Amino acid sequence: MPISENGLKKDTKNKQEQYLLFLVGDVLYAIEALKAREIVEYTSITKVPMMHPYVKGVTNIRGSIVPVVDLYERFGFSETIVGDKTSIVVVNHIDADDEAVQIGIIIDEIYEVDVIENEHLKEAPKFGSKINPDFILKMAKYKDGYISILNTDTILDIEELSNL
Amino acid sequence: MNADLELFCDDVDEQLTFMENALISMQENGEDEESIGALFRSMHTIKGTAGMFEFNAVVSFAHTAENLLSEVRDGKVALTEDMIDTFLEVKDYVQKLVDSAVNETPLADADTQKVAELMKILKSMLSTASTDESSAEVDSVEELSDDADSGEALWHISIRLKPSFFTSGMDIINMLSFFTLLGELKKVVFIDRHIPNIEEINPTQAYVGYEILFFTDSPYVEIEEIFEFVIDDVELHIFKANDEDMLKALLENSDAVEDLEELLTKNAFENVLALQEVSKQVEEVPKKEATIQKTIPKKQEKKSFSLRVDSSKIDQLINQISEMVIANAKVSQRAAVFKDNELNEAATILSDMLEEVRTGVMNIRMVQVGDSFNKFKRIVHDVAKKVNKEIDFEIIGGETELDKMVVEKISDPLMHMLRNSIDHGIEMPDEREALGKSREGRVTLKTYPDAGTIVIEISDDGKGLPKEKILEKAIANGIINENHNLSDKDIYNLIFAAGLSTAEEVSDISGRGVGMDVVKRNIESLRGMVEIDSRPGEGSLFTIRLPLTLAIIDGFLVQSGNTKYIIPLEMIQECLELDDHYKEEMAGDEFINLRDYMLPLLDIRSNFNEIDSKSKRENVVVVRYGEYKMGLMVDELFGEFQTVIKPLGKVFENVAGISGGTILGSGEIALIFDIPKLIEEKIKN
Amino acid sequence: MILEQEELNIYEVEKLHQVLLELFKEDAVIIDLQNVRKLDMSVIQLFVAMKKSCEENSKKFELLNINPEVLEIIKNSVTQDALGVRL
Numbered sequence: 001m002p003i004s005e006n007g008l009k010k011d012t013k014n015k016q017e018q019y020l021l022f023l024v025g026d027v028l029y030a031i032e033a034l035k036a037r038e039i040v041e042y043t044s045i046t047k048v049p050m051m052h053p054y055v056k057g058v059t060n061i062r063g064s065i066v067p068v069v070d071l072y073e074r075f076g077f078s079e080t081i082v083g084d085k086t087s088i089v090v091v092n093h094i095d096a097d098d099e100a101v102q103i104g105i106i107i108d109e110i111y112e113v114d115v116i117e118n119e120h121l122k123e124a125p126k127f128g129s130k131i132n133p134d135f136i137l138k139m140a141k142y143k144d145g146y147i148s149i150l151n152t153d154t155i156l157d158i159e160e161l162s163n164l
Numbered sequence: 165m166n167a168d169l170e171l172f173c174d175d176v177d178e179q180l181t182f183m184e185n186a187l188i189s190m191q192e193n194g195e196d197e198e199s200i201g202a203l204f205r206s207m208h209t210i211k212g213t214a215g216m217f218e219f220n221a222v223v224s225f226a227h228t229a230e231n232l233l234s235e236v237r238d239g240k241v242a243l244t245e246d247m248i249d250t251f252l253e254v255k256d257y258v259q260k261l262v263d264s265a266v267n268e269t270p271l272a273d274a275d276t277q278k279v280a281e282l283m284k285i286l287k288s289m290l291s292t293a294s295t296d297e298s299s300a301e302v303d304s305v306e307e308l309s310d311d312a313d314s315g316e317a318l319w320h321i322s323i324r325l326k327p328s329f330f331t332s333g334m335d336i337i338n339m340l341s342f343f344t345l346l347g348e349l350k351k352v353v354f355i356d357r358h359i360p361n362i363e364e365i366n367p368t369q370a371y372v373g374y375e376i377l378f379f380t381d382s383p384y385v386e387i388e389e390i391f392e393f394v395i396d397d398v399e400l401h402i403f404k405a406n407d408e409d410m411l412k413a414l415l416e417n418s419d420a421v422e423d424l425e426e427l428l429t430k431n432a433f434e435n436v437l438a439l440q441e442v443s444k445q446v447e448e449v450p451k452k453e454a455t456i457q458k459t460i461p462k463k464q465e466k467k468s469f470s471l472r473v474d475s476s477k478i479d480q481l482i483n484q485i486s487e488m489v490i491a492n493a494k495v496s497q498r499a500a501v502f503k504d505n506e507l508n509e510a511a512t513i514l515s516d517m518l519e520e521v522r523t524g525v526m527n528i529r530m531v532q533v534g535d536s537f538n539k540f541k542r543i544v545h546d547v548a549k550k551v552n553k554e555i556d557f558e559i560i561g562g563e564t565e566l567d568k569m570v571v572e573k574i575s576d577p578l579m580h581m582l583r584n585s586i587d588h589g590i591e592m593p594d595e596r597e598a599l600g601k602s603r604e605g606r607v608t609l610k611t612y613p614d615a616g617t618i619v620i621e622i623s624d625d626g627k628g629l630p631k632e633k634i635l636e637k638a639i640a641n642g643i644i645n646e647n648h649n650l651s652d653k654d655i656y657n658l659i660f661a662a663g664l665s666t667a668e669e670v671s672d673i674s675g676r677g678v679g680m681d682v683v684k685r686n687i688e689s690l691r692g693m694v695e696i697d698s699r700p701g702e703g704s705l706f707t708i709r710l711p712l713t714l715a716i717i718d719g720f721l722v723q724s725g726n727t728k729y730i731i732p733l734e735m736i737q738e739c740l741e742l743d744d745h746y747k748e749e750m751a752g753d754e755f756i757n758l759r760d761y762m763l764p765l766l767d768i769r770s771n772f773n774e775i776d777s778k779s780k781r782e783n784v785v786v787v788r789y790g791e792y793k794m795g796l797m798v799d800e801l802f803g804e805f806q807t808v809i810k811p812l813g814k815v816f817e818n819v820a821g822i823s824g825g826t827i828l829g830s831g832e833i834a835l836i837f838d839i840p841k842l843i844e845e846k847i848k849n
Numbered sequence: 850m851i852l853e854q855e856e857l858n859i860y861e862v863e864k865l866h867q868v869l870l871e872l873f874k875e876d877a878v879i880i881d882l883q884n885v886r887k888l889d890m891s892v893i894q895l896f897v898a899m900k901k902s903c904e905e906n907s908k909k910f911e912l913l914n915i916n917p918e919v920l921e922i923i924k925n926s927v928t929q930d931a932l933g934v935r936l
Contacts, residue, residue, distance in 0.1 A: 046833040047727050048812065049772030050819050057727075058812060058825055058833050063487050065825045065833055067815040101814060161815045325890075330859045336890045337926040356931040359894050361902035362873055367866040367895050368859065374927075 015118040019140075019149065021111040022089065024080075025072045027130070030140065030149045033113055035091050037102060042086040050164050053079070059104060061090055067161070068104040074155060075131040085109040095158045103156050116140045124148070169266055172213055174472060176262050179206040181539060183255050187248050188541040195243045203251070204233040208389060210258060215345050216338060219265035222258065223345070225279060228286045229254050234383075240291040250285055252542070257282060318350065318405040319378045319387060320435055322414055325370035329397040340374070342390045347380025353431045357422050375424070377405060377433055405435040412439070475569065478528055485522045486808050486827065492518060493829035519806065529569070530712075533611050533620075534562020536571045540582055540609060547586045554593050555586055556604040561611035566618050570690055570710055574620070577683040577694075581622050581706055582607065584680075589626030589704055599701070601625065613712075615734055615788065617692075620708040629656050629698040656696045656704075660684040691823060693790065693840050709790055719807035719826070721834060722785060723800040724768040728834035730807050730826055731796065735787045735839050739801055742782040756795065758786070766846050767797040771821070792843050809836060820845060851881040857888040862895055869899050878903050883914035888922060897931045 018033035040061060045068050047057040054073035058065050068088060072080045080086065088104040095101050124136035129148065137151035183206045186199035211226035229251065235241045257279050264271045271279070325336060343349050355373035359365065380387070387402050388395075403410035415436070418424030428436040492515050499508035537559050548555040590596075590605030597603055610621045631652065638644050638658045650658075659680045687694045692710035711717070711732075719730035740746070746756050755762045763786065784795040807826045812835075816822065823838035850872055854861060872878055878899060896912065903910035912934055915923070920936060923929050929936050 044832055046825070046835065047725075048816055048819060048822065048835060049727065051816070055815065058816075060827050060831050060833055063483055063827065065810045065812060065827070067813060095814060103815070158814050162818050164818050330891050337922060340927075341925055352927040354927045354931055356894070356897050356928070359897050359901065361905060362866075362869055362895075362898045363902065365866070365895065365898040367862040367891060370890070370894070372890065372894050372897075 016115050017118070018113060019116050020089065020113050021142075021147070022087075022107040023109040023111055024075070024107050025077055026108075028111060028142075028147045029107075030116070030142075030147055031089075031091070031152055032149070035093075035152055037090045037092045039110060040088050040090065040104075042082055042088055042106065052161065052163075055161055056106065059088065061088075061102070061104065064102070066090060066102050066104050068106060069156065069161065070106045071155070072106070072108075074105075075135070080106050080108065083108070091152050091156065093152060093156045093158075101158065103161075105152075105156075114142075116142060121149070122146075169217070171472070172217060173262070173266060175213055176210055176259070179210050180255050180259060181535075182206045184252070184542050185538045187251055187255070188538070188545065190243065191245075191248050191545070192541075197237075200233070200237050200243070204230065204237050205389070207233055208386065210262075212342055212345065212390075214262070214265070215342065217265070219262070221271075221279075222261045222265055225254075225261055225283065226258060227345075228283050229258075232286050232289055235291055241289060247289060250282065250289070253278075254282055254286070315383060316379065316381045318435070319376075319380065319384075320401075320403055320405040320407075320411060320414075320433075321376040321378055321387065322373070322399075322401040323376070323391075324355070324373035324399040326397050326399065327366075327369040327371075329370035329394065330368055332394045332397045334394045334397075336372075336374075339390055339394075343376070343378055343380075346382045346386060346390075347378055349376060350379050351375075351377040351431060351433055353427060353433075355422065355427075357427075373399075375428060375431075375433070377435070405433075406438075408439055411435055415439075473528070475529070478525060481525050482522065482808060485518060485525065489515065489518050489522075490827065490829055490831055522806065529567050530565040531568045531571060532562060533564050533566050533571055533618075534559065536575060537562060537578075537609060537611070540579065543579060544582060544586060544607065547583055551587060552592065553586060553590050554604045555590065556606050558606070558608045559610075560608060564611040564613060564618060565712075566611075566710070567712065570618075573686065573690055574692075574708070574710065577686045577708075578609070578620065578622070580680075580683055582609070585622060585624040585626065585704065585706075589624040589628075591627055614709075617734065618710045618712060620710065622706040622708075623703060625703040628700040628702060628704055629659065629696070631655055631698075631700070634658050653695075653697055656698050659696065660694065691838070691840070695790070707790075717807050717809060717836075719805045719834075719836065720785070721802035721805045721828070722783070722796075722798040723802065724772070724798045727772075728802075728828070728832065729768070729798070730805065730834050730836045731785055731787060732837070732839060733804060735789055737786040737788050737793065740784045740786065740795075742784050742797065746784075756784070758795070761793070763793060763795045764846055765795045765797055766842060769797070769799075771842075787839050787843075789840050789843055792847070794843050794846055796837070796842070805834075807834075807836065850879065851883065852885055855884060855886050857885055857892040859889060859891040862891045865892065866895060869895065873899070873902060875908075877909035877911075879909070879911050879913055881913045882916065882919060886916055886918045888919060890926065893923070893926060893928050893932065897928070900931070900933060 019030040020033045020036045020039075021028055021030045023029075038061075043059055045057045045059045048055070048067075051057070054070045056068045056070050059068050060066075070080050072078065085108065087107055087110055089107055089110075090102050090104050093101045093103050120141040121138045122140070124133055124139055126133055129136060131148070134154045135151055136148045138149045139146045140149055183203055186202040186206070190196060190199045207226050207230045211223050211230055214222035214226065232241070232247075233251075236243050236247070257275065260271060260275055261279065263269075264275075323336075329336070340349075340352070353375040355375060356371075358371040358373075360371070365371070378387070384402060388400070391398055391400055401410065401414055403414075405411075415425045415428075425436065429440070492511055496508060496511040496515070499505075499511055540559070541557060544555055544557040585607050586605070590607065591599070591601075593603040596605065606623075606625045608621070608623045610623070612619055634655055635644075635658075638655075638661065639646055643658060643661050644650065660683070661681060684694055687708055687710070690710055692708060694706060694708045696704060696706050698704040717730075718733040720733045720736055722729050722731060740758070742756075755764055757763075763784075765784065783798050783801050785798060785801070786793060786795050805826075805828070809824045810826060812819075812822065812825050821838050821842045822835050823841070824836045825833050826836060828834055850868075852865075857865060869878075872880075880896070880899075900910045902908075910933065912932060915934065920934075923932060923934055924936055928934075
């Protein structure tokens with residue numbers, strides 16, 4: 001249908017993307033909104049033995065068993081203290097074999113979904129960031145400061161997560 | 165590939181399997197009518213469906229084979245050993261032709277030649293062979309149907325679609341084109357008089373029919389077979405056009421709207437005209453007693469039939485039922501909170517029913533192993549022929565039911581093991597005779613249920629495994645060191661270790677690039693295990709143990725630390741409380757004395773590095789797998805739980821001892837123990 | 850009226866019936882099959898019903914621009930007379 005085709009073209013020309021912004025340990029981070037499949041309230045997690053401490057276990061997301069990673073702990077800090085606003089963002093992760101895997105990440109609070117212009121993006125600094133620079137995809141100018149757009153490919157690298 | 169073609173391929177596979185089974189059965193037990201019938205029907209079905217796709221090469225090949233089969237069936241030619249072998253080859257080449265047609269890749273020259281050769285052979289076997297030896301090339305369909313034999317006849321076929329016809333999914337127009345494969349349509353009249361006008365018609369109902377005069381050398385059953393899949397959706401009368409009684413009955417039964425006699429007269433149905441001639445002449449003759457109306461013999465009583473269902477649909481159903489179980493558990497919970505007994509009762513009934521539904525759906529996945537295992541007969545036959553050995557192969561317990569997916573996946577490993585047994589296990593006939601054994605080597609494939617698992621045994625009465633050779637090689641490859649103290653059984657099981665193929669040179673039969681290590685891995689991926697035992701000079705026995713189904717188990721729910729676990733119920737022998745009495749007797753925390761049996765213990769908490777546990781009461785669940793027993797130390801026992809196994813996914817693939825997860829009624833997740841793995845780990849340490 | 854679908858079959862036939870009922874209100878029923886490449890018996894019998902109704906009400910009924918593929922189907926199903934189609 002011609003109308004939507006034009007619409008699509010327009011969209012791709014637009015130099016901006018949607019991002020999901022959230023707080024982890026009082027710091028604002030973002031991921032590309034397209035990567036987030038859904039956001040659920042924190043719910044009970046079944047621990048799977050032998051795993052890295054930041055792999056918290058598995059939870060039931062509408063009948064599917066989904067692994068859950070504590071983002072704060074993954075960054076090298078302590079375990080997230082679960083509060084009222086603690087949520088799990090289910091991320092669509094594409095693994096090394098090109099297969100889609102859903103993984104939940106624990107975050108402290110959802111901030112909002114917002115648009116960031118591409119021209120406001122900068123390469124991530126090689127050092128100086130609080131977290132592993134490999135985890136940062138880009139830096140983005142947002143409101144008065146900069147926020148890190150997270151690289152879920154490295155943060156949720158299955159090979160690393162599954163390594164005992 | 166489009167869906168129709170896929171279906172066609174599935175169908176051909178199935179028909180070829182039928183053929184093979186029929187041929188092998190006759191090879192073993194001699195000629196029997198039923199098998200010949202099955203053979204004929206399969207070939208016929210393949211011809212028909214291939215015709216729908218205009219795969220003419222397949223059609224013409226199948227047609228030639230069918231001609232011979234029809235003569236065999238009619239007793240015109242006798243079925244010989246050679247003929248069976250030829251048909252086995254025909255079967256292979258039908259597959260090749262179909263593959264080439266479906267994939268649109270031309271057949272290799274050698275194969276084309278072979279097909280032509282086979283056609284020649286088939287034709288030479290016909291009773292009428294001498295008359296048409298000249299035309300033994302790959303001909304077109306038309307030519308083939310022309311090489312006539314004696315049974316030519318003009319048939320009158322009357323078809324009325326029942327209102328439900330369109331729901332059968334079959335296309336009547338397509339079916340008409342089948343006729344031209346069998347013979348010549350002399351007259352076709354479309355019966356449209358029952359079609360209502362546009363305001364009254366129910367467009368999904370069928371109102372039409374056909375009257376046909378059909379000239380063919382095919383017998384009645386073959387014509388009827390065109391309607392095989394719609395036999396309940398049509399009113400069908402097939403009779404020889406000169407059968408006056410049948411024609412009269414048909415005309416008399418036609419209603420005023422249809423006025424069949426007038427219609428057929430107008431269309432010059434010669435049999436109708438002839439009948440009118442006759443009746444004019446005998447008008448004065450008093451009417452005979454009303455002829456008993458012979459209806460067409462129906463295709464037996466309504467038999468149960470099978471469906472081809474995408475297994476993902478079943479999985480989806482099971483998932484949905486599981487969701488319902490969970491939702492219903494919440495209802496029960498609320499009912500308890502509100503102390504609403506009636507609601508609670510209703511929820512209980514619902515939950516029982518859901519359980520039944522779930523079991524029923526699970527059963528859909530179960531198939532008898534025999535259907536699939538019968539194909540091994542052919543493989544054994546071929547392999548034996550190739551290596552010049554004589555094999556008496558028996559399948560026992562073919563009626564045992566197993567998850568279809570498991571059956572499919574176990575097929576390759578079994579095939580490999582059977583090949584091995586024949587190639588390496590069984591001696592040459594002369595050698596056997598010299599040893600005082602029968603010339604025929606026995607190979608048996610036996611399947612039976614045992615303790616909630618299915619056991620498949622492959623045994624042979626050959627020379628047994630070469631123990632010394634295995635040891636030598638295992639030491640050379642560094643799998644074990646020289647001063648081992650392995651039992652004979654341990655040594656034999658070394659053949660499953662990677663890189664230990666004992667055959668000095670890889671033979672054409674069991675070579676094929678897979679070793680026993682691959683066999684073992686395949687079996688383990690099905691949550692099964694395999695073992696071997698062997699006696700020099702007496703033979704070998706492979707024992708495979710498999711779970712009944714991959715998707716669901718009866719589980720026993722326990723807790724250790726903060727995690728709930730499921731133990732497959734069928735592996736549980738008993739549960740004990742680990743009281744002071746046992747604790748005193750415990751030998752260094754590793755064993756307890758259970759009725760004079762030293763039972764190894766596995767502490768789940770320490771095994772899985774769980775730190776804290778609130779419960780002081782410790783329980784031991786005694787599990788058995790094969791001949792091994794072990795006690796699992798856990799904190800709490802909750803009881804039985806129907807468990808739908810879900811994979812935990814790649815993130816957890818390295819966690820040994822956990823095979824999956826399941827969602828409990830509360831929505832919580834419990835982890836499922838991989839008992840064989842836990843036992844294996846325990847033995848290793 | 851031009852029918853848009855390339856294939857008309859039992860799955861479309863109820864929709865098609867509604868369309869034809871609408872069309873039947875016109876003085877002449879002319880159905881253009883230029884886009885149609887495949888049809889099945891349920892559709893053929895619906896056309897026959899339409900033709901019958903038109904004849905009863907002395908309306909013109911015609912199937913136009915029939916593709917060779919569809920002609921072949923009509924020929925194979927021996928419905929040319931019922932549909933008033935010349936092969």
